Every structure is written in C-alpha cells, then in structure tokens.
Amino acid sequence: MARVPFAQRDTMTPDGQQVWDEIEGSRGGVARNYAAVLNNPQAAKAYATLGGYARFETPLDPRVKALAVLTAAREACGHYVWTVNQRAAKEASISDDIIAAIREYRAPVGLDAKDAAVVQFVLEILRQHRVSDATYDALRSLIGDPAIIDMMVVVSYYHGLAHLLQALDVELPDGVASALTY
Numbered sequence: 095m096a097r098v099p100f101a102q103r104d105t106m107t108p109d110g111q112q113v114w115d116e117i118e119g120s121r122g123g124v125a126r127n128y129a130a131v132l133n134n135p136q137a138a139k140a141y142a143t144l145g146g147y148a149r150f151e152t153p154l155d156p157r158v159k160a161l162a163v164l165t166a167a168r169e170a171c172g173h174y175v176w177t178v179n180q181r182a183a184k185e186a187s188i189s190d191d192i193i194a195a196i197r198e199y200r201a202p203v204g205l206d207a208k209d210a211a212v213v214q215f216v217l218e219i220l221r222q223h224r225v226s227d228a229t230y231d232a233l234r235s236l237i238g239d240p241a242i243i244d245m246m247v248v249v250s251y252y253h254g255l256a257h258l259l260q261a262l263d264v265e266l267p268d269g270v271a272s273a274l275t276y
Contacts, residue, residue, distance in 0.1 A: 097263045101132035110135035117142045120150070127174060127255065130264045141255075148251040154244040158212050158237060160186040164196050165216040166249045168274070172256020176274040177266055179252075197274065208236050215242075216249055 103114045103124075113135040118124050120142070124132070131138040152159065160183040167175035176197075183193060192209065195201040202210035202217070211233045218225045233242060266272060 095263070096126070096130055096265065097261075098130050098133045100126060100129035101135075106132070106135065113139045113142075120146055125178075126264055126267060127259055130262050131258065141258075144247070144251050145255070148248045152244040152248060154241055154248065155237070156182070156186040157188065157209075158241065158245060159248055160188050161192075161196075161209055161212045162216050162245050162248050163252045164188070164193065165201070165213050166220065166253040167256050168196050168199075169217070169220040170253050170256035170260065171274070172253075172260055173272040173274045174259045174264055174266055175252055175256040177270060177272050180273050207232075211236055212245070215245070219246070219249065220253065 101110070101114070101124075103111055106114060110132065114124060114132060117128050117132070117138065121128070128138060128142065131141060154162075160179070163179050164176065164183055166172075167179060180193070192201065192205060195204060196213065202213040205213060211229070214229050215225055215233045218229055230242075237245070
C-alpha cells in the first residue's frame with residue numbers, strides 16, 4: 095500500500111486539476127506513479143515536464159534509451175520503473191538475455207560494444223558518481239556529446255523516479271507482477 099494516498103482529480107484545487115489534466119493529456123492517463131506524486135501538484139508538474147522530455151521528446155536512439163532506463167532502474171532496485179519499462183526494452187530489440195544480464199548485475203559483460211558502453215557509463219555514474227575518461231570517450235565515439243546529455247537526462251529522471259516510487263512504496267498497477275527479482 096502506498097505511503098501517500100493516490101490523488102483524485104475531483105478533490106484537488108483548480109491549479110492541481112490543471113496539472114492533473116496536463117499529465118493525463120500527455121500520457122493518456124494518470125498512472126499510480128503520478129497519482130502519488132500529485133499529492134504535490136507543483137512538484138508533479140516539474141517532474142512531469144522532465145519526464146515528458148525523457149520519455150517522448152529526446153531524440154536518443156530507443157535502444158540506448160532503453161538500456162539506460164533499465165540500468166538506472168536496476169541500480170535503484172526500482173521495481174515499478176523496471177517492470178513498466180520492459181515493453182519499451184522489447185520494442186527496442188533488447189533481448190531477454192541482455193535484460194537478464196542487467197537484472198542479475200552481469201552486464202556489461204557479454205554485451206556488444208555499443209550496449210556495453212551505454213551500460214558501463216550508467217553504472218559508473220550511479221556507482222562511482224563519476225565517469226572515467228575511457229568510458230566517456232568510448233560512449234562519445236558511438237553516440238556523440240549531445241546524445242550523452244540526453245542519456246543523462248533519461249538516467250536522472252528514471253533513477254530519481256525509481257527512488258521516489260520506492261520511498262512512497264507505490265505498488266505496480268493491479269494485475270502486474272514485478273519483473274525485478276533479486
């Protein structure tokens with residue numbers, strides 16, 4: 095059970111309802127994650143703006159994005175973010191073997207060079223809070239500096255969202271089992 099009530103549009107202030115409507119319009123609905131965050135509509139609006147860019151607007155290659163999201167979610171032990179992003183990973187042609195390697199902390203070992211560079215970059219920034227020159231240069235040669243910035247926006251958003259949802263104990267949608275095991 096979530097530690098905060100899920101916000102209800104009809105009990106919100108007019109300003110809160112406007113934020114609800116913006117989130118609903120941009121995402122086709124208000125899922126539990128945002129219903130929890132909407133306990134603070136101003137924060138939800140800011141977070142949804144960043145999330146909108148990370149989810150819908152970044153020109154980042156879908157495979158790079160999906161690898162970054164899964165790695166960030168796994169590093170945060172974020173059941174919600176990990177589970178709801180499985181479909182996007184499959185749509186980006188990420189195999190079950192690669193997903194398992196990230197889930198089991200085996201990646202980047204066994205991944206091709208580009209996938210390994212993405213995962214290694216995310217692991218270094220989240221574990222060591224810095225990225226080595228060798229790792230940065232490897233990723234830069236594959237995707238370029240602008241894409242690295244976009245990837246870090248994606249990592250920051252999804253890693254933060256995973257922690258936010260963990261702290262609020264937001265459960266997955268009804269009927270959805272966690273795809274993250276330890």
